[in-house]
Amino acid sequence: MAEGLSVEIGQSRPYALQARFAVAPGEVLAVVGPSGGGKSTLLRCIAGLHPPGTGRITCGEAVWFDAQAGVRRPPQERSVGLVFQAYALFPHMTTLQNVTAALGHLPASARKARAQALLAQVHLHGLEGRKPAALSGGQQQRVALARALAREPQVLLLDEPFSAVDRRTRRDLQAEIRALRGRLAAATLLVTHDLDEAMGLADRVLVLDQGRVLMIGTPAEIAAAGGAVAEALGL
Incomplete structure (x- = not known):
């Protein structure tokens, strides 16, 4: 194909x-x-x-x-964007930082806004500053999904x-x-x-x-x- x-x-x-x-x-x-x-x-x-x-x-x-x-x-x-069962988020990074880390293909000036848009897309607006340990399992999985989508795979x-x-x-x-x-x-x-x-x-x-x-x-x-x-x- x-x-x-x-x-x-x-x-x-x-x-x-x-x-x-x-x-x-x-x-x-x-x-x-x-x-x-x-x-x-x-x-x-x-x-x-x-x-x-x-x-x-x-x-x-x-x-x-x-x-x-x-x-x-x-x-x-x-x-490829890959979402694991175990989330595989960076524990020392905030929600926003976890998603921004996957946006290396964008200019640095555009990464924060794109990460915020992706988090809003999976209904995590307002949780950008939280680290994974402060999120529920469902919220962590949404972060993992946003990060996978960040590369526009x-x-x-x-x-x-x-x-x-x-x-x-x-x-x-x-x-x-x-x-x-x-x-x-x-x-x-x-x-x-x-x-x-x-x-x-x-x-x-x-x-x-x-x-x-x-x-x-x-x-x-x-x-x-x-x-x-x-x-x-x-x-």
């Missing part, structure tokens, strides 16, 4: 993984399946944190990984982003993602163990089990599937 993310990778060790798919700009692809199936490893391969054994990863015209050609772009050279990777918060906060954060979807130009991958979350947030769902893609389809198609797909999802 000329635009968006294209992935065709494989490896046998340390974990088996075979995946081939594409995600268009503005599309949300949820990655679901049993624990240990390779979901987080898949995101790490795309982000450049783990090199697969074979294959190719491209984003638009940029080649991020090509095993045959010997291309392996490091994470900082990939247009072509690809947004969300690795179990809501699993560490309570149910009410989880619903609120899911609503944030729904509201942001219409404004995001990034190809988005959401790894989750929550099938309802995947069905509610994604345009398409990829079912991954034991490192193998069982099916890619719309939420309705996945819900109607039987056999190995239903077994992997506990349907």
